[in-house]
Amino acid sequence: MVSRQPSCTGSDSGSESESLDSKSGSPEKHDGSTRRRMAANARERKRMQGLNTAFDRLRKVVPQWGQDKQLSKYETLQMALSYIMALSRILTDAQKRKAPHRQWLDLQFDCVQPENYQCFSTISYSSPDEHEYMHSSFPYQYDGLQVPT
DNA sequence: TAGGCCATCTGGTCCT
DNA sequence: AGGACCAGATGGCCTA
Numbered sequence: 184m185v186s187r188q189p190s191c192t193g194s195d196s197g198s199e200s201e202s203l204d205s206k207s208g209s210p211e212k213h214d215g216s217t218r219r220r221m222a223a224n225a226r227e228r229k230r231m232q233g234l235n236t237a238f239d240r241l242r243k244v245v246p247q248w249g250q251d252k253q254l255s256k257y258e259t260l261q262m263a264l265s266y267i268m269a270l271s272r273i274l275t276d277a278q279k280r281k282a283p284h285r286q287w288l289d290l291q292f293d294c295v296q297p298e299n300y301q302c303f304s305t306i307s308y309s310s311p312d313e314h315e316y317m318h319s320s321f322p323y324q325y326d327g328l329q330v331p332t
Numbered sequence: 333t334a335g336g337c338c339a340t341c342t343g344g345t346c347c348t
Numbered sequence: 349a350g351g352a353c354c355a356g357a358t359g360g361c362c363t364a
Contacts, residue, residue: 220341222350223342223343223350223351223352224340224342226351226352227340228341230352230353231339232339235338235339255336255338256337256338
């Protein structure tokens, strides 16, 4: 896992209080517009933090390639899309296959669990069709994938 | 060093 | 008027 240090967090550098203080001298001298701008900046930071929290929660439930590098926001969205489509496809196919294929269905669900996602590399398929099916279910492939064999 | 990714600031727009 | 949302600009950090 790569731990990224925010280049400028709200309290250390680049915050609205510092940048605006440099213009007006001190907080007491902030006029109305400056105070509104500072408040807007604070709201925007809080909003983006909420957005990032949502991304973190999404990363936790989405298949993660490897353990050392977290998915970027873009990659997270792409993976979430593929993940949802894969689950949806499994449900659709399960309805077609009916009861006799319960074991097959269990296998599919096991494979799309984030913690078991690497099983794509070790799973043995009973037919080329199943192999093609599972890989087509996850069209988004992280370039940096290195799955242990 | 270049490129990717990210946080923050900022001004604009829309909504309540 | 004020808040939420968005997109562009800017600059820092990290990796190949």
